[in-house]
Amino acid sequence: MTFATLGLIEPLLRALETLGYQTPTPVQAKAIPPVLEGRDLMAAAQTGTGKTAGFALPLLQRLTMEGPKVAPNSVRALILVPTRELAEQVHEAIRQYAEHLPLTTYAVYGGVSINPQMMKLRRGVDVLVATPGRLLDLNRQNAVKFSQVQTLVLDEADRMLDLGFSEELRGIYAALPKRRQTLLFSATFSDPIRALASQMLTNPLSIEVSPRNVAASSVKQWVVTVDKKRKTELFIHLLKKQRWGQVLVFAKTRVGVDQLVERLQGLSINADGIHGDKPQATRQRALDRFKAGEVQILVATDVAARGLDIDDLPTVVNLDLPIVAEDYVHRIGRTGRAGQTGEAISLVCADEVELLSAIEVLTRQTLQRKEEPDFIPEHRVPVTDASGQILKKPKKPKKPKVSGGGAGKRNLGKWVDSGDVAAEAPAVKPVRKVPAFNTGPRKRKP
Numbered sequence: 175m176t177f178a179t180l181g182l183i184e185p186l187l188r189a190l191e192t193l194g195y196q197t198p199t200p201v202q203a204k205a206i207p208p209v210l211e212g213r214d215l216m217a218a219a220q221t222g223t224g225k226t227a228g229f230a231l232p233l234l235q236r237l238t239m240e241g242p243k244v245a246p247n248s249v250r251a252l253i254l255v256p257t258r259e260l261a262e263q264v265h266e267a268i269r270q271y272a273e274h275l276p277l278t279t280y281a282v283y284g285g286v287s288i289n290p291q292m293m294k295l296r297r298g299v300d301v302l303v304a305t306p307g308r309l310l311d312l313n314r315q316n317a318v319k320f321s322q323v324q325t326l327v328l329d330e331a332d333r334m335l336d337l338g339f340s341e342e343l344r345g346i347y348a349a350l351p352k353r354r355q356t357l358l359f360s361a362t363f364s365d366p367i368r369a370l371a372s373q374m375l376t377n378p379l380s381i382e383v384s385p386r387n388v389a390a391s392s393v394k395q396w397v398v399t400v401d402k403k404r405k406t407e408l409f410i411h412l413l414k415k416q417r418w419g420q421v422l423v424f425a426k427t428r429v430g431v432d433q434l435v436e437r438l439q440g441l442s443i444n445a446d447g448i449h450g451d452k453p454q455a456t457r458q459r460a461l462d463r464f465k466a467g468e469v470q471i472l473v474a475t476d477v478a479a480r481g482l483d484i485d486d487l488p489t490v491v492n493l494d495l496p497i498v499a500e501d502y503v504h505r506i507g508r509t510g511r512a513g514q515t516g517e518a519i520s521l522v523c524a525d526e527v528e529l530l531s532a533i534e535v536l537t538r539q540t541l542q543r544k545e546e547p548d549f550i551p552e553h554r555v556p557v558t559d560a561s562g563q564i565l566k567k568p569k570k571p572k573k574p575k576v577s578g579g580g581a582g583k584r585n586l587g588k589w590v591d592s593g594d595v596a597a598e599a600p601a602v603k604p605v606r607k608v609p610a611f612n613t614g615p616r617k618r619k620p
Contacts, residue, residue: 180206183235185274190231193270199224200383206232209357214375216331216358216368218382225359226267229253229327233357234268237300238275241324244298248319253303253327254334254346257477258283258454259461264329265303277301282318284308285454292317306334306342313349320349331358331371332500347374364500392510393490394517396542397530399555402523405493406437408549409521413443413471418489420464423473424505426494431473434493438471445471476501484508492520499532524553531558 177190177198198206201219208215209232219225233251244250253268255261265281272279277300282291284307291308295318302309302318312318328334334343356375363371372378400408413421425431428449438445446460446469457477464472465484476496487509496502509516520541522530534540540559557565 175203177231181210182206182231183238185238186231186235186271189271189273192273195227199228201225201381202228202231204381204383205229205359208379208381209233209355210235212236212355214356214378216363216371216375216378216380218360218363218380223383226264226329227271229329229357229359230264230268230271233325233327234272234275234277234301236325237277242322244278244300245319245322246298247295247317248298248322249295249300249302250322251301251325251327252309252320252323252350253301253329254306254309254343255303255329256305256333256339258285258305259448259457259477260330261303261305262458268301268303272301279303282308282312283454284311285457288312288315288317306339306346310342310345313346320346321351323350323354325355325357326350327357327359329359330504331360332363333360392515393506394515395506395520395539396517396544397520397522398544398546398549399551400521400523400546400549401551401553402525404549404551405521405523406434408546409434409491409493410438410441411546411549412491412519419470420467420487421471421489421491422464422484422487422508423471423491423493424496425473425475426497428475430494431475434473435471438473443471444469445473447473448477449475450477476505486514488516490516490518492518495520495522495526495529495533497529499529499536502533503537522555523551524555527556527558527564530555531562531564534558534560535562 175198177187177195180198180203182190201217201223205215205217205225205228209229215229217225217228219228237250241250253264255264261281261283265279268279278298279301280291280294280299281303282295283305288308288311291312292315295302295312304312309318313320333339356378358371358375358378398408398412409423412418423434425434428451431447431449435445435447446463448457448460452460460469460472463469473493490506490509492502492505496505506516506518509518520530530541538560543555
């Protein structure tokens, strides 16, 4: 099968040839024909399988072949994404696909000034990629209108429809035309989200090109157990021992990101970090330097978990496990993309055993465990498996008793050396002094 057999027009085929695209991926082969037909669609596929082209190519063709010219402050196709980084990446891909088409594209997101975005939208845009919060701000200021929207795309739809974006989406849905094509693309769909999405789509076609919520087989996964306070030390040890090249590290908190970056830079390791508190320009610069190979270690919160396409990234490390199990699939999907191989290592402490169990249940696999000799945890991590069963913690080995070589004294059940009784004997609680009472004969009252 070729892209030409899928019915794509010559300008798109020419752009794909320039980009080196040869044959469609499974998700592209299944998604492109129904999108060209105008069908509503729910598509689930593993990360790194070409979902963006799966919706962007037929969308661009429909906009080229159909519909009126875009009006001022209007858009014809709207693509919603959860993060600023993903907005930039999706827009760049669409811009490349539309190289030979008479269409305009743009991306809007928070963290940067809104005024240049309002100016850009004055003439109208055929394809707008947006994060929900900034899009609502622009709509409330009449900088963007939705009356011409023909197609709505929710990329990483599970996150879009999750609680964190539900309020923004309600506002956007209320302003959209009722007659439109709606496309949902993601690597993971929970059953409640599927039920919610089915109410928003009209007679949707559902396609799955791989088992739900399963990471690509090209990613080798394992777990290293460790005490929580020694995670950073273990990561640095593994970095040197395994001689890792570029590594994307996920931490749970923004403070955790900054602390690890500071520690690595203190060891003269080229590291940078991205999280929600950093300005968008700073985040984008760190990501660009990492993609260019100028930064060895990029530490990030889950703002980098979804959609980021980094060529030949060999290693992903979870310094902390994600709170939401689905995010694990997205995190490790940053490696092993487009037919490449990769490895994903999770540093897990006893406090994270329930998170680990949830991940194994979701992915339907028990992750291999390894231990580093110098980092065996004092707080043992209970054994888990893909059934969701958490076994009891293994008993700690008893410390051997140390017997004295010389004369000893029996002291409260322990043998101690007679010369060091004071040091070894357990402390005895001081006896509280009781006030003295008169014990003489009591005087009778007259």
